[in-house]
Amino acid sequence: MERANTMLTLMRGSRARALAGHPWVYANEIQTRLPAELDGSCVELKTARGFSLGSGIYNSQSQIIWRKLSSDKIELNEAFFKQALTQSLARRGTTPFCRLVWSEADYLPGLIVDRFQDILVVQAQTKAMELHLETIARILLELTEAKDILFKNNHAIRKLEGLPQYTKTVTGNPIEAQWVTIEGISYWIDWMEGQKTGFYLDQRLEHLRIGHYAKDREVLDACCNQGGFALHAAKAGARSVLAIDISEECTRSTQNNAEHNSLQV
16 A cells, blocks of 8 residues: 655755646656655655645656645555546546546546547556556446446657556457547547547537637638547538648548548538
């Protein structure tokens, strides 16, 4: 069982943003690094005068050496994850396609969970979340009754935390790409090979809002990915829609999605 009594101390005279409530502390803002064996554990952060700023996850290999979990002293154990995940799910309700867990916004730094009906896609971008993935997956299965979880941990950002890159599912079976309808638009989603979690569910509501501004206008969707903004603009009656992306795969996907939905992009 981990304890938050291991202490990290800010430098004297530090102007670290954590003093104003920011959830991150950088390596050049602390007095002394803790031993590497504490990487991924929960430690307490204090000012040079000894005032506690709360508990957070520590990683000596990362430039972001401390990420806040709580203003209180806590233990990073199964009970903590059960409570945090239960609260995160409660905030999202029963929406079938949504971001269930959004890193620091849900007090789980580096953890992303997207729900695609009965499929969950999980990204762990910090060592602490990686070390507890088995526990996190077990709790998510209990709370959501998902049929499978995809660990999409192939992003290069993991290298900054000293973590390997991989993609795998809980069941061991690949998740087949398929057409999925999200907020009235159908997308071909390839969870195993697509970018991020397969779709930018964190922008789902913003995709809808573009419709309020797009009618009879010329619309540019830059960095279009799967074309979420472009397709909703076209559906709302935009005069013309241009979608661009540095990735040829993304522009091809957007065009395929547009054709499937009988929209002009």
